[in-house]
Structure formats: C-alpha cells, structure tokens
Amino acid sequence: MIPPGAPIVTAAQMRAAEEAVFRREPQEDVMERAGAAVAREVSRFAQGAPILVLAGPGNNGGDAYVAARLLKAAGHDVAIAASGEPGTGAARAMHGRWDGEVGSLYQARPRPVLVDGLFGTGLSRPLERGIAPVLAELVAASRFSLAIDLPSGLATDTGADLGAPRGISATLALGALKPAHVLDKGLERCGHVLLADIGIPVESQWRSVARPQLAPPGARAHKYSRGLVVVVEGDMPGAARLAAHAAMAGGAGYTVLASAGDTGGGPDALVRQRIASGDDLADFLTETRIGAVVVGPGLGRDRRAEGLLKAALNANLPLILDGDALTLLGKSAAAWLQRRTAATWLTPHSGEFDRMFEGAEGDKITRTLMAAAEARVTVIHKGADTVIATPRGEVRVLSRASSWLSTAGTGDVLAGTLAAQVAGGNKQAAEAAAWLHARAAALAGPAFIADALPMHLPQAISECL
C-alpha cells in the first residue's frame, strides 16, 4: 500500500524544503515532530513488546533518539543501539535528551520490535563496516520492524539497493514520499509505506497515483459524446479485441474495431469496420467524431502494419501507441512523434521503452521524463513500478498493483482503458487509466486472465463516481 496522491520528492528537494522551514523554526522542533510520528506508529504496532531502536550518525539517528525517548516515557521497554557517535548538531541534541544507555549496534541483541533509524535520505554510498549483515539479522529476528523515513541501505532517488535489509514491516516516510518508496528495490524492501506530516510544506510535480474523480454521463449524453474509440487490428486480433473490450467497459460510448477481415469474437456491441490497408485507415480517420485511436496491440511488424501506423500518426487525432507500434517506431520514435499536433500517449513496457529511448539514463522517473520531453508525448512506462510522465514535467507513479497483472494481454487492456478516458475528455486520462486498471486487477483476484480484466472496470469506475 502506497499513500495515494502523495507528493514524491528527491533527497535534495526534501533538504531544500526542510531548510526553508529551519529559517523560521528550530531544527530540533521539526525533529521532535518526526520522532513523535515514529513513536506513534511504533507504539500502535508494538503492543507492549520490548523495542530496539537503532540510531545512525545523522538526522535519521536524531529522529531515532526522539522516538526512543517518547516510547520510553509512554511506558515501553526501550533499548538503543548506535552505529557510532551522533554527527549533526540536531542529532547530538537529541542524543543528549536521551537519559538511558546507548549500546553498540554490533553487540545489539534482537528484540521483538525493531526501529531502523540508521540512515535516511543522507545515505550516499553502500552500507559499510559490516552494518548490512547486522541490520539484516536484527530485522529477521524481530516480529515487527519500522524504518524511519527509508529502510537503511536504499538509494533515496532511485530505489537502488545499497545493502537494505529484507523484511521491514513498514516504512514511515517523513513529510513526503521519496522515489525509493515507489521504485525498483524499494517496492520489496519498504513493507507498508505510511506517510507522516511533520510540518514541512513540499511542492512537487511528482505524485503517487490517486483514485480519479469521474462523472457519470450527463442527462443529455449520447454514444458519441461519451467518446468514440477506434482500435486498429493487426496480426494478432486477440490483442486488439482485448483493448476494444477494455475501451467499452472503461466507459467509451462507441468502439470500432478496424479489421482487415471478419476474425470474429468480441462483444456484440463492438462495431467492425473493414480496413484493408493504411489508405483505408487514413480515409476512415477523417471521421471527425473519433475521440481516440489505439494502434499497436497485436499489430504485427509487416508492411501492412507499417502502413496502418503511418496513417494513424498522420491523422490529427488523439493517439495511443502500444506494443508493436512502439517497436516499429524504435529509435525514430521521438522524431516521428514531435511532428504530431494532436496529443499522443505511449504505453511501453521496459523492453519497448529501451528500444525507443536508448540514450535515456538514470532512474526510471528521470528516464521517463526525458522521453516525454523529447517526444512531446505522455509516456506510461509500465511495470511493477509504472511511471507516467508528461512533457510538462508532471510525474505520477503507480506501484504495488497486483503482481497477477504479469500475464499476457493486460497491457492491451490498459491501452483500451486509456483510450476510453482520452475519448471521454478526461484531462488526467493516463493517471485515471492506471488507477482503474490496477483496481480492476485487485478486484479480479488471483490468477485471472487478461480477458477477465475488463469485466471489473465498471466496478472500478463505480468507486470513482
């Protein structure tokens, strides 16, 4: 579980936000609030069991000393073990306010409840001096463990593993989420992510995906005003049918499958349009009521596929490109897409993304932002950590969706869901589609097949009205 709609900031942005607050308020007061938030969560879960608090050299350790003092004052049995002397002014002050003993991390005996206050956003290199194995053992031997801000050993801005333990039960993010809470190894290492308000206002264009606010069709709605979606069929017709079904169940008023022949299948309400070639598609796409076109699911990579893709790119219509369309574009994606005047959405998985944007470097958020800016499109970079980036620099991250989504065809369902939101005029179509898709997967339960996913979209939508 990730707090929805929460700001995500880098370590440097968090530091800047803190420093702005320290100009009007002592750092110790902020640290007292952070430590109090930690103590609150720990006492909720500890249920009277003995607590071991680990304190590092920096301000994460400072938070740990505060939490230990408050937990002790509330009657808990608390021991502290430190990796060394406190190294910052605020941490020294908090160490001074603790009136008990401070043991060595390396001699610490496990206790049922563990609080990890060794390192937070200041971790700058892999854990050293044998800290990683000691921390891993103490976490493994505990019944409940809570990491202050971040599990020690995660790179704040990337979620890369710098020696973080496995099995942390919960992480209390202070003030805002950091990329490590939602990306890469952070997905498995943070446990449940909780967010504490510690009185530091943060401004960010990056957020975790939130449940969208959707509206039912107006009283005078008709099928075209609800949105007309065209899905282009190719070599593997099942993929296009999945996308079309998702567009219908995702709220589109009218869905057309543009197919070369009658391949059958699909709901009766699905309208079929015979499209043999790129020229046919170009003609059909002059229909002005079309609200979104999906090209790519099961498209194939032959001459006909290229012709269809070209026709879709040249049409002045909102366009969703997925699967084979992305592979066909390959390295020339940005050059092609920059020329479009209508809006474009790309839904690559990491293989497709890397083929299109091989020059993009860094963490997943940075790379996706670069791609969106370069191609001037919205990119939904899929995976266990799905990152949505717009050319305006907005980012939405959806992590911890059902891992049962890792089955063929679920990406086609996402493309269709997105098309319904685009055609329906949703200004936050990508975020809404990602939420609805993940919610449908949660409702579908374990071991579903992609065909079953669209059936759960209406229930997901009902939760947004």
Ligand SMILES: NC(=O)C1=CN([C@@H]2O[C@H](COP(=O)(O)OP(=O)(O)OC[C@H]3O[C@@H](n4cnc5c(N)ncnc54)[C@H](O)[C@@H]3O)[C@@H](O)[C@H]2O)[C@@H](O)CC1
């Ligand atoms: N600035 C503040 O007053 C506040 C900071 N907060 C806490 O402070 C944390 C950030 O504090 P800091 O910037 O002091 O950083 P940390 O406490 O995360 O750690 C920094 C210290 O660890 C050392 N270090 C870095 N990598 C190391 C490694 N691999 N092995 C050994 N030592 C290593 C650094 O040299 C530095 O001494 C946040 O995560 C949050 O928990 C909160 O208390 C809110 C207020």
Ligand SMILES: Nc1ncnc2c1ncn2[C@@H]1O[C@H](COP(=O)(O)OP(=O)(O)O)[C@@H](O)[C@H]1O
């Ligand atoms: N382990 C996972 N956890 C959460 N979501 C996942 C996981 N694996 C895949 N997904 C999601 O499932 C979908 C798979 O899409 P894709 O890879 O394009 O598959 P296909 O082409 O077969 O439809 C994406 O929405 C992706 O974000």
Ligand SMILES: [K+]
């Ligand atoms: K920590």
